[in-house]
Amino acid sequence: xxxxxxxxxxxxxxxxxxxxxxxxxxxxxxxxxxxxxxxxxxxxxxxxxxxxxxxxxxxxxxxxxxxxxxxxxxxxxxxxxxxxxxxxxxxxxxxxxxxxxxxxxxxxxxxxxxxxxxxxxxxxxxxxxxxxxxxx
Numbered sequence: 001x002x003x004x005x006x007x008x009x010x011x012x013x014x015x016x017x018x019x020x021x022x023x024x025x026x027x028x029x030x031x032x033x034x035x036x037x038x039x040x041x042x043x044x045x046x047x048x049x050x051x052x053x054x055x056x057x058x059x060x061x062x063x064x065x066x067x068x069x070x071x072x073x074x075x076x077x078x079x080x081x082x083x084x085x086x087x088x089x090x091x092x093x094x095x096x097x098x099x100x101x102x103x104x105x106x107x108x109x110x111x112x113x114x115x116x117x118x119x120x121x122x123x124x125x126x127x128x129x130x131x132x133x134x135x136x
Contacts, residue, residue, distance in 0.1 A: 033126035039117040103131040
């Protein structure tokens with residue numbers, strides 16, 4: 001079995017002599033985003049795929065990019081903070097500034113999410129999504 005933790009733990013005896021883990025130091029995830037959580041941030045009652053669909057439905061292919069036959073996959077990294085707002089968006093794989101800026105525009109215009117949680121505490125979660133621009 002593999003387990004991951006985000007704090008410093010110690011083992012102590014429980015009520016029936018069984019070992020149990022107790023957290024000694026509360027982790028502080030207030031400023032940094034995390035990738036793995038107990039409860040993922042959710043978008044409109046769905047998951048990351050729901051958000052990807054919303055992004056694709058709200059893209060406006062830049063006219064100049066159509067004219068110049070520019071297409072491809074832009075990779076966007078972003079976070080959902082503990083209030084559910086999308087923040088810290090950035091392009092981690094660029095195609096062209098026209099497509100990059102449109103992908104950023106749509107992700108930044110996202111409605112609020114339900115934030116991620118670890119141990120019942122809301123915190124910032126990081127995501128990476130592809131944004132596809134294809135010409136017909």
